Amino acid sequence: MSILRIVKHGEPVLKKPCPPLDYDSIRLELPRILRDMWDTMYAAQGVGLAAPQVGLHLRLSVVDVRPEGKAQRLVLINPQIIACEGSMFEEEGCLSLPGVYAKIQRHARVRVRALDARGRPFEMEGAGLLGRAFQHEVDHLDGKLFIDHLSFTDKLKVLALVKDLRRDWM
Numbered sequence: 543m544s545i546l547r548i549v550k551h552g553e554p555v556l557k558k559p560c561p562p563l564d565y566d567s568i569r570l571e572l573p574r575i576l577r578d579m580w581d582t583m584y585a586a587q588g589v590g591l592a593a594p595q596v597g598l599h600l601r602l603s604v605v606d607v608r609p610e611g612k613a614q615r616l617v618l619i620n621p622q623i624i625a626c627e628g629s630m631f632e633e634e635g636c637l638s639l640p641g642v643y644a645k646i647q648r649h650a651r652v653r654v655r656a657l658d659a660r661g662r663p664f665e666m667e668g669a670g671l672l673g674r675a676f677q678h679e680v681d682h683l684d685g686k687l688f689i690d691h692l693s694f695t696d697k698l699k700v701l702a703l704v705k706d707l708r709r710d711w712m
């Protein structure tokens with residue numbers, strides 16, 4: 543079991559959009575990468591983790607929002623939001639911004655298309671926390687963090703807070 547260091551806001555890898563991933567080129571390494579990502583996500587008590595958050599420039603995320611308290615491991619390779627509906631305004635956080643929470647606007651329900659851990663295409667709908675996780679993870683792979691959805695003034699407030707918090711980040 544390997545728990546990797548989680549990259550924090552301000553480190554360049556989080557801002558770099560990840561190009562589409564060629565499944566065959568990582569097929570052999572994928573089991574190890576995923577194992578480390580799951581270990582890291584669960585250890586940090588997160589519900590999602592994108593590869594750039596562990597320093598890997600790969601268009602790949604893992605999600606487990608534990609519906610009804612049971613594990614539901616979703617591997618998202620090259621995820622795309624292909625449909626969306628409604629809107630919600632809920633508090634969000636991110637393992638790359640420990641201690642920072644803010645309400646942002648998201649679609650209430652989305653449909654995601656991706657490849658799974660075996661490279662098979664699938665589609666899935668998500669509402670509530672799962673829908674938010676899908677949107678949050680796709681953002682990571684596009685080089686965006688949830689605070690990028692804030693208004694200019696709200697983002698300035700958050701960044702002032704980040705300046706204080708950063709001293710405790712590892």
Ligand code: NI
Binds near residue numbers: 635636638678682
């Ligand atoms: Ni995040």
